Amino acid sequence: MDTSISVYNENDSEHSRCIIHMDVDCFYAQVEMLRKPMLRNVPLGIQQKNIVVTSNYEARKYGVQKCMLVSDALKVCPNLTLVNGEDLHDYRTASSKIFTALLGWKCPVEKLGMDENFIDVTNLIQEKLKTMNETSVTLTGHIYNEPSIECPCGCHNRLRIASQIASEMRKKVYDELGFTTCTGIAHNKLLAKLICPLHKPNDQTTIFPEHATSFMLSLTSVRSIPSIGTKTTEALISQKIITVRDLQETPLEELKKHFSSDMAVRLKALSLGEDSTPVKQSGKPLSIGLEDSFKTVSVKSEVEDKFSALLQRLLVLVREDGRIPVSLRVTLRKKDAKRLSSHRESRQSQISPSIFSLTNGVLTVTDAGQQKLLAIAMRLFNKLIDLTKPFHLTLVGLAFTKFQERMTGRSSIVNYLMNDISVQSVLNLSNDCDTSATSMDYSAVSPSSSTTTDHSDGEVEPSPKKPKKVNWIAKRRCLAKEEVASPSKLKVGELRLNSKELEKVSELRLNSRDRSLTPRASPARENMSDASDSMKDVVEDGACNVCPSYVDKEVFSALPDDMQQELKAMWKNPSSSAGVTRSSPRNVNKPKSNSIRKYFVPHK
Incomplete structure (x- = not known):
């Protein structure tokens, strides 16, 4: 389709x-009635814990309402059939x-x-x-x-x-x-x-x-308007804005006194039935999770049992989803006597995609993989709970929060690995232009990399390479006049001086003329002094008779002839080679038409 x-x-x-x-x-009741046709004509309620979350229309005739206590529902409808709906x-x-x-x-x-x-x-x-x-x-x-x-x-x-x-x-x-x-x-x-x-x-x-x-006036409370939550409703009621009619009749300027300008305009528009929100195409969920609530749990072994049960159900959902999880989140709801209320805390960890595998097209996890996931969950639990003190939990939750697609197209993991192979084939050419892959400076983010609360279990996938960039560099190497090993990008970067660096060197040269011999204050000052002195004191060498002392002669000799000549000219007369002066800051970053910088930037 x-x-x-x-x-x-x-x-x-x-x-x-x-x-x-x-x-x-x-909805829930219809799902059960389709699974078991004998439930279609009887009062039916869907139970979660001690609550009837929904019911069919037969039960509603008796007065069974949404989110009614099971005990109250059975009072108004003694013949109510209950089905457990905790498994979604x-x-x-x-x-x-x-x-x-x-x-x-x-x-x-x-x-x-x-x-x-x-x-x-x-x-x-x-x-x-x-x-x-x-x-x-x-x-x-x-x-x-x-x-x-x-x-x-x-x-x-x-x-x-x-x-x-x-x-x-x-x-x-x-x-x-x-x-x-x-x-x-x-x-x-x-x-x-x-x-x-x-x-x-x-x-x-x-x-x-x-x-x-x-039509909006037919609604009673402002709470009946979607996207107006409890806190906003309380803020409106505090200003004696209770019904939708009250909101319609309240001047916009009055609303702006109590809400932000955007919020005031939004509230006013909603009360009049105006809404410009677009329909956004839904994709797969950003997270897949389950929670289990209870009166109280105060023992670590019971928490582990809860996580184990949630994990078994969660893996079924992930198998149906088809994506590979790369992050696991644990959520706890603590009961705090001092705060007289419960509050949630969560923590997550990056997990290795290798825990999951495809077997006959189905995403599976071995028993060892399940034990590893459970161990990660318990490690996160230990970070959230101080086990040296008593604790009381009323909810535990487990969720996979980040995913990578298992595809076979251009953006697939398989394709990344194929790119790696092609990159290695380029880097391992057996000729004089060969350079080890370690000398390359590539930085790319893995598809599974993310910022999480806890990286204790993070295992990074192979990073996708950039074949085009590799091919260009390989061509540059093999086009060199002398068939010798080219220097790494890092060392070439050390040889290359931009205009600001040249300006500093020129300034140091001028200052060094009047500088007397004094004790050196720091290694940084010492290095700067060496750099300025090296511009005057030329090192006699067969490979380069004008190289400053901080230049690696072996690296310099590996450069093509045209690059060597340009660098020599730059070192002999830095100010003229840079093509800039201190009085013209606009030209600082403007390269010369045939500069060394242009050589290293590929033509687009």
Whole structure:
């Protein structure tokens, strides 16, 4: 399936987008009902610890609500069937299948949790309009208030087409995967999400732009607006801004007194149903992790058992993901009597990708590899907890936080290794131009390298090389007039003097004329004095009769003739060779048309 994503270039119209928000009805419960059809017609609750995290609509008829205590749920619905939903494996698998199905429309799809997705169908609608002859399109599903007049920008027709596409998406998800869904259709993400549950379950609703402000007034608390969290709500309530109407009627300048300018503008826009946030195509998660909460654990051996159980489940998720982890993070929630609350702390370590291997196309970890990962987790635990003192934990978490793709294309690890082979073949040429690889100065970051809290277990992959640079240097060596070993980049760098260095040398020469013999204060001053004196005292040598004392004669003799002549001319008359004067700072970094510096910089 071709899942390439088209990107829409917005025009000036604020109604230009068409966004669909899809929400799977009672997602966890539907997954269980699809696995066990006998659960479809009975009150069903999904239990995590002592909480009913969600329930099907049969149970909701009895009054079972989301995040209700199990004891309270059984009181209102004694015949409630409970299924343990702490293992999220089946839910993640179902979520991935729905996401993949939506990619078939070749539109940007952004995941929001496991059961919600935003889809930007703007481009798809533009393409459909090119082939449609109808001036008016029939809307599918419900509508929030009929428009009195057509919007001149044509957004009404575009949203009607979007409602038809939303219906097609819902049908495909149901026919192929068995899930019922509801969708909201609007010109921005905020309205699409808020309008979506209006006709739950298994239905859809469209809202036109002109009804945004009136629809927002139907919300009671400002907390009902997505992206307004608890702290912002408390700050608004402290200013007696409680309802959405209060927020709409509060002047922007008044909001700016209590919030940053950007935040005030954002809050005002949200209250009016305005949102310019784009739909961002989702990729694979940045981290894969699991957590286990409990009343309290105070023994190290119990913590190790918890980590071991989490690791077994985590490796299943990584195997399905297919990427190779290169970093492991441990999270702990400590119960502190002094703080009267729990707080989280985490630490991570780089891990070796060699722990993981591909067996018949499947990512696997040996028993020894699992023991090594568990040992890393416990080492991080020891760094977070002072075992000389009592500790009380209410949660432990384990997560892989950085990955590298296992691919076979140009950017694959295999390709990096092949590049290494090609580089070595260049460096190991058996001729007079050969130089050992150690003399090369390449710095490249490994794909798995990262900054972590703890590098105690970090093992670096072979760094990708730069074949083009190697080939150019190899050509330079073999084109030398004398077939001798070329100097390393480091030593050539010592020979090369830039204009600022020459300016210093010239200054030292002038100062040295009037300088009397005095005790040397430091090694640095001694070196500078030697450098200035060497410009006057020429060392007689067969290879170079004008070389300063700090120049390696063997290295100098390895240079091509034209480079030797240029360096000699520079040393004989530094000021004229540099082509600069102290009174013209603008020309300091400007190289001479045929300078030694130009020789070392490859032509682009």
